[in-house]
Amino acid sequence: MSFPEYLKTRKAAIDSVLPTYIERLNAPKIIKESMLYSLNAGGKRLRPMLLLAVLHSYGKEEKIGYPVACAVELIHTYSLIHDDLPCMDNDDFRRGKPTNHKVYGEAIAVLAGDGLLTESFRLIADAEELSDRVKLTLISELSKAAGAEGMVGGQVADMEGENKQLTLKQLEYIHEHKTAKLLAFSIIAGAIIAEASIEEINKLKEFAYHIGIAFQIKDDILDVEGDEEKIGKPVGSDEENKKTTYLSVLSLEGAKEKLSEHIETSKAILQTCSINNELLLSFCDLIGEREH
Amino acid sequence: MSFPEYLKTRKAAIDSVLPTYIERLNAPKIIKESMLYSLNAGGKRLRPMLLLAVLHSYGKEEKIGYPVACAVELIHTYSLIHDDLPCMDNDDFRRGKPTNHKVYGEAIAVLAGDGLLTESFRLIADAEELSDRVKLTLISELSKAAGAEGMVGGQVADMEGENKQLTLKQLEYIHEHKTAKLLAFSIIAGAIIAEASIEEINKLKEFAYHIGIAFQIKDDILDVEGDEEKIGKPVGSDEENKKTTYLSVLSLEGAKEKLSEHIETSKAILQTCSINNELLLSFCDLIGEREH
Numbered sequence: 230m231s232f233p234e235y236l237k238t239r240k241a242a243i244d245s246v247l248p249t250y251i252e253r254l255n256a257p258k259i260i261k262e263s264m265l266y267s268l269n270a271g272g273k274r275l276r277p278m279l280l281l282a283v284l285h286s287y288g289k290e291e292k293i294g295y296p297v298a299c300a301v302e303l304i305h306t307y308s309l310i311h312d313d314l315p316c317m318d319n320d321d322f323r324r325g326k327p328t329n330h331k332v333y334g335e336a337i338a339v340l341a342g343d344g345l346l347t348e349s350f351r352l353i354a355d356a357e358e359l360s361d362r363v364k365l366t367l368i369s370e371l372s373k374a375a376g377a378e379g380m381v382g383g384q385v386a387d388m389e390g391e392n393k394q395l396t397l398k399q400l401e402y403i404h405e406h407k408t409a410k411l412l413a414f415s416i417i418a419g420a421i422i423a424e425a426s427i428e429e430i431n432k433l434k435e436f437a438y439h440i441g442i443a444f445q446i447k448d449d450i451l452d453v454e455g456d457e458e459k460i461g462k463p464v465g466s467d468e469e470n471k472k473t474t475y476l477s478v479l480s481l482e483g484a485k486e487k488l489s490e491h492i493e494t495s496k497a498i499l500q501t502c503s504i505n506n507e508l509l510l511s512f513c514d515l516i517g518e519r520e521h
Numbered sequence: 522m523s524f525p526e527y528l529k530t531r532k533a534a535i536d537s538v539l540p541t542y543i544e545r546l547n548a549p550k551i552i553k554e555s556m557l558y559s560l561n562a563g564g565k566r567l568r569p570m571l572l573l574a575v576l577h578s579y580g581k582e583e584k585i586g587y588p589v590a591c592a593v594e595l596i597h598t599y600s601l602i603h604d605d606l607p608c609m610d611n612d613d614f615r616r617g618k619p620t621n622h623k624v625y626g627e628a629i630a631v632l633a634g635d636g637l638l639t640e641s642f643r644l645i646a647d648a649e650e651l652s653d654r655v656k657l658t659l660i661s662e663l664s665k666a667a668g669a670e671g672m673v674g675g676q677v678a679d680m681e682g683e684n685k686q687l688t689l690k691q692l693e694y695i696h697e698h699k700t701a702k703l704l705a706f707s708i709i710a711g712a713i714i715a716e717a718s719i720e721e722i723n724k725l726k727e728f729a730y731h732i733g734i735a736f737q738i739k740d741d742i743l744d745v746e747g748d749e750e751k752i753g754k755p756v757g758s759d760e761e762n763k764k765t766t767y768l769s770v771l772s773l774e775g776a777k778e779k780l781s782e783h784i785e786t787s788k789a790i791l792q793t794c795s796i797n798n799e800l801l802l803s804f805c806d807l808i809g810e811r812e813h
Contacts, residue, residue: 256668317631377546381632382552
C-alpha cells in the first residue's frame, strides 16, 4: 500500500470510529451535538494516525489501538474548543467553520471540552484488548502530557507571552508543552501498547519531540507562505496578532533551516530503533512538506 | 473517637495532603497558584471524607485511599471553578472568597479547571497501594460520574432549566447528575478499594443516591433557612435567581419531609450492608442536619 493510500484508509477508519464513542453516551442532546460538532469538524487526525503507524511499525494489529488513538483526538479537540473561547484566543472560525462557542454558546463549549477530556480517560480505561498495566501506563502518561505539566502549561505560557517578543528558548517551551507533548504521547502510546522496551520508548520520545517542534515550525511557515484555502485561516494572522513565531525569532530562512534540522534529527533517531521504520520516515517528510 | 473528632482529624489529613499533589507539579507558577487557590478555599471535604469513612467501615487502612479521595476533591473543585465562570453561573464569590476567575481572570480559571480534572486521573493511575484492576475500575467509574453521562450532563440540564419552572422529575435528573453521581462515586470508590462484592457495591450506590439527593434538598432548605455567615452566600439567592428548587416544587414542609424520607431510606440500606455501619449512619445525620 502506498503512503497516501495508508493515510487515506487510516483517516477514514478514525473518522468512522471516533464519533461512536460520543454517540453512545446517555447524555443531554445538546452536549452530545456540541461534542460531535467539533469532533467532526474536519481534523487531519495526525495524532491518532501516528499512534496507528507506530503499532504498524511494530508489526501489531492497529485495531487494538483505536480507543487510545481516539482518546488522544478527544483531548486534542477539547483543547481546540477551550483555546478558541473568547477569554482565550477568541477565534470565530476554525478550519473554515464557526468555532464551537459561536454555534453552541460559551457555556456549552466549556462543558463540551470538559466532557471530551473526561471521556478520553474512560476510553482508555475501558479498552478491551489491552492489559491493565498498559492501560494504566497510558493514562498516567496521557495525563502528564495533557495537564499542567504539559499542554495546559503550554497554553498558559503561550498566553503569558502574548504581545511580547520571546526568546527562542521561551518559544520552544511553549511549543514543546502546547503541541509536542501530546504528539509525543501519540507516538509513545503506540510503543507502550506494543510493549516496547523503556530504552526504545525513550528513543521514540526524542523522535517525537523533534517532529513535534518541526510540526510547529512548519505551522509558522505556512502562516506566511501557505494557501489560505488549504490552511483554513488568513495568511499573516500571526503577525497581525503580534505572536512570536519561529519566523520572527529566526527569519524565514532560519526557520526553514531549523525545520530541516529537526526533520533530519528525527529520521536519524528512527534509524536506531528496532522497528520497521519506513512508515514513520514517510510521516517525517509529510510533516516537513505538508500544505495545511 | 467521637464523630466530630473523626471529622476533624480526617478533614485535617485531606487538607494537608491535597495541595501536595499540585505543589509538586513542574508547571508555570500562575497556574499552580490558581489551582491551589481554589483547592485551599475552605471546602468541607465531604466527598473525600465519605471515601475514607467507607474504607474505615470495611476495616481497611484509610491511607491507601488518600490519592483517590484527593482525586475526587480535584474534580469537585474543577467543577466549581467552571460553574462560577461568567458564561455559566457568573458568581463573584464562593465560600465568602472571590471566585477563581475574579482573582486570576477567566482564561486561567478555565485552564486551572482543565488542569485539576486532568490531574485527578493521574492521581489514581499513579496510586501506589492499589491493584491495577482496582485503579482501572475507579478511573472508569469516575469518568462516568464526572463526564457527560454524569456531572457535566447535570450542569447542562441545570442551565437548560434556568428561568423555567421544572417538574420534580426534571429537578431530580439535574441533582442526580450534577451532585449525586460524584458523591456516589466517593462512596463506591471506598468499596471498590476494599474489594467489596458487586452486590454490596450496588447497595452502596443506592445508599449514595439517597444521601446525594438529601444533600441537595438540604442545600435548598439552607438557602431559605440558613445563616448567611455559615453558608457563605446571601439567603434567598435561589429565589432571586429564579431557580427551581425542592422548595419551589414541594414547599418548605414538603421538602423537609422528602429530606427525612431520603435520610431514612439511606439508613435502612446501610442496615443491610455487611460493614460496620456506625460511621456512615453518623454521616447520614450530618447531611440531614448540617448548617452549611
